[in-house]
Amino acid sequence: MGLKNYIKQQKAQAALVDSLFFLTIITALAVFMFQYSSTYGDRVDLAAKNLYFKEYASSTLKTIFYSEVPLNFSKDINNTDEIDYLMITIEADYFPDKKIGVSDINTIEFGNDGDIAKFNLYALIKSVMNPLPTYDYLFYLYDTRSANFNYFLIKITPFEESTQNSGDIKNPYQKIYSPGNYKYYLCDPDGYSVVRDIVSGAGQVYSSSIPLNFRPKSSEGTRIVATFTMWPANASIQPKQLETATMKCKEINQDDEKLFAISSSQNTVMQ
Amino acid sequence: MKMSITKNKKGLIGAIGDDLPSLIPIFLGLVVFFAVFLNTYNVYKDTSNLYDLQQEAIKIAMTLKAEPLIPDYNFFNETCGKVNTTTNWTAFLIDLPLDTNKQISLSPDTFADNIIKDTEENLFICGDDNIESVQKLLQNNSSKLIYLYPITVQRKIENVEHALPAKLYVIVWS
Numbered sequence: 001m002g003l004k005n006y007i008k009q010q011k012a013q014a015a016l017v018d019s020l021f022f023l024t025i026i027t028a029l030a031v032f033m034f035q036y037s038s039t040y041g042d043r044v045d046l047a048a049k050n051l052y053f054k055e056y057a058s059s060t061l062k063t064i065f066y067s068e069v070p071l072n073f074s075k076d077i078n079n080t081d082e083i084d085y086l087m088i089t090i091e092a093d094y095f096p097d098k099k100i101g102v103s104d105i106n107t108i109e110f111g112n113d114g115d116i117a118k119f120n121l122y123a124l125i126k127s128v129m130n131p132l133p134t135y136d137y138l139f140y141l142y143d144t145r146s147a148n149f150n151y152f153l154i155k156i157t158p159f160e161e162s163t164q165n166s167g168d169i170k171n172p173y174q175k176i177y178s179p180g181n182y183k184y185y186l187c188d189p190d191g192y193s194v195v196r197d198i199v200s201g202a203g204q205v206y207s208s209s210i211p212l213n214f215r216p217k218s219s220e221g222t223r224i225v226a227t228f229t230m231w232p233a234n235a236s237i238q239p240k241q242l243e244t245a246t247m248k249c250k251e252i253n254q255d256d257e258k259l260f261a262i263s264s265s266q267n268t269v270m271q
Numbered sequence: 272m273k274m275s276i277t278k279n280k281k282g283l284i285g286a287i288g289d290d291l292p293s294l295i296p297i298f299l300g301l302v303v304f305f306a307v308f309l310n311t312y313n314v315y316k317d318t319s320n321l322y323d324l325q326q327e328a329i330k331i332a333m334t335l336k337a338e339p340l341i342p343d344y345n346f347f348n349e350t351c352g353k354v355n356t357t358t359n360w361t362a363f364l365i366d367l368p369l370d371t372n373k374q375i376s377l378s379p380d381t382f383a384d385n386i387i388k389d390t391e392e393n394l395f396i397c398g399d400d401n402i403e404s405v406q407k408l409l410q411n412n413s414s415k416l417i418y419l420y421p422i423t424v425q426r427k428i429e430n431v432e433h434a435l436p437a438k439l440y441v442i443v444w445s
Contacts, residue, residue: 019293019300026300030307037311041318048325052418055332059420062339066423067436075369083433123369128421128436130371 053135053206053230060128061208061228064139069120073110073260075127086120090141090151091214093117098222100141100151106188106250110260122153122252126184129155129230133182136237137230138199141212142192144223152187152195154242154249157233185242187249194246201241202231320445321414327358328418328443331398335362335441340434341424344389351397360443361405363396364424367436377417377440379409387424387437395424408444415444 065087070080077083093100093114100121102114108122109115125139138154158181189195199205207229215221242249334354341347341364351362364387368374375385383402387395399405408415417440424437 015290015293016296019296023296023300026304030303033307033311037314040315041322044322045325048322048329051329055329055336056420059336059339059422063421063423063436066340066434068433069369077369077428077433077435085434120369124436127367127369127371127374130367130374131419131421131438 050204050206054208056132057206057228057230058208060125060230061210061226063128064121064124064226064228065210067124069124071116071120073116073119075123086117086124087212089117090121094150094214094222104188105149105151106186106248108186108252110253110256118151121151122184122186125153125228126155132230134233135230136202136233137228138195139226139228140195142225142227144225147191149187149189150224152189154185154187154237156183156185156237156239156242157181158183158239159235183239184252184254185239185249186252187242187247189248190246198237198241198247199229199231201236203234203236205229205231324358324414324416324443324445327356327360328416328441331356331358331360331362331443332418332420332439332441336420336422336439339423341395341422341437343425344393344395347395348397354398358443359399359445360441361396361398361400361408362439362441363394363405364422365438365440367421367438369436377409379406382406382409387426405442408442413444415442417442 067086068077068083069086069089070077071082071084071089072080074080090100099105101108101118102112103109103118108119110119121139125137129135129137134157136154136156138152140149140153141151142149207227209225209227212224212226213221214224239251241247331354335350337350338346341350347364354360363382365375365377365382365385366387375381383406389395394400394402396402396405399408420439420441422437422439423434425432425434427433
């Protein structure tokens with residue numbers, strides 16, 4: 001009897017506890033909804049971005065194959081006597097000595113006519129990727145039978161270690177992106193695995209490949225895979241990784257490139 | 272007995288008055304719930320619109336660059352005719368010179384001069400092909416998506432056709 005009366009007397013407090021339970025449930029629900037709204041569409045967004053950059057990589061490769069280039073170092077279609085499809089010039093260059101250009105695979109000799117095809121391949125890729133400056137990339141022609149690279153170009157954005165303390169306890173001296181100071185390398189990698197090890201550090205990559213067959217009339221030809229890979233510029237691939245004994249990369253001297261572009265234009269105009 | 276009744280009557284200030292302490296958390300809970308619900312709905316609606324636009328832009332671009340080489344103006348026009356969308360869009364081609372120093376970024380003032388043309392009348396622009404409205408679109412800060420792809424376009428240089436790289440811009444807005 002005494003207990004019954006006691007419970008009756010506690011009625012109002014029970015209603016208060018109920019309402020507090022209700023508030024707890026609502027708060028949990030609100031947190032869940034807020035979390036949902038803040039992450040809503042992240043996957044869709046990622047999928048759309050992936051699709052865009054994959055398409056960009058594929059379009060870049062197609063543009064390389066379908067475009068014509070001037071057959072000199074001028075980079076100007078109006079300042080040349082000869083124009084041809086880039087891949088035809090590459091193929092024609094390849095047949096006599098089974099290599100592209102007359103210089104070593106990891107160098108371009110500006111001004112040497114034997115390296116015009118090699119130079120134009122570099123210039124065209126650089127031009128097509130110019131609208132996406134925050135992306136690094138590589139392009140190679142790989143002979144699948146001999147397992148050798150015939151051409152290997154890589155662009156990287158150097159990141160410098162900051163001298164100022166950022167205040168971040170874990171990473172006080174952060175790596176800073178230095179815009180515009182891009183580096184282009186021609187390389188002679190020891191094998192496919194060396195390249196794979198370097199690219200695997202880049203994180204999210206977008207790649208596109210096309211199989212080719214450089215085939216003269218008399219022989220079976222050479223099976224080559226042209227691959228273009230791009231990734232958001234980051235500090236994981238830096239010059240010191242490229243200038244190794246296994247990658248054998250040499251930086252393309254962009255001052256020489258400018259110099260020869262000007263002199264080629266002047267020569268053509270004078271002619 | 273009298274004392275017990277007094278004890279039971281403790282806090283009795285009416286039907287609502289008695290439940291007032293429990294009503295406050297209930298109202299608070301309802302307000303929080305509907306506020307968050309409304310916010311979630313708005314975010315969902317805005318984000319969905321953005322993704323719909325993104326998908327439409329990619330769909331338009333896929334149609335326009337189905338062929339890696341655009342041989343002439345008529346082909347470009349025919350391809351534009353295949354775009355099936357209810358979204359506002361425009362697409363145009365701008366030259367992509369080999370020399371990166373000569374490349375130009377998309378600017379409202381100069382973009383019209385840089386659109387590739389077959390003749391003075393035949394500019395490689397479709398969708399909303401009114402130059403002034405596209406100029407206004409580029410100038411104002413309204414929500415729009417700009418997609419860019421490299422493509423090859425065949426053009427006449429000194430009366431000879433040459434396949435040269437170009438930039439395909441696809442712009443969509445709601």
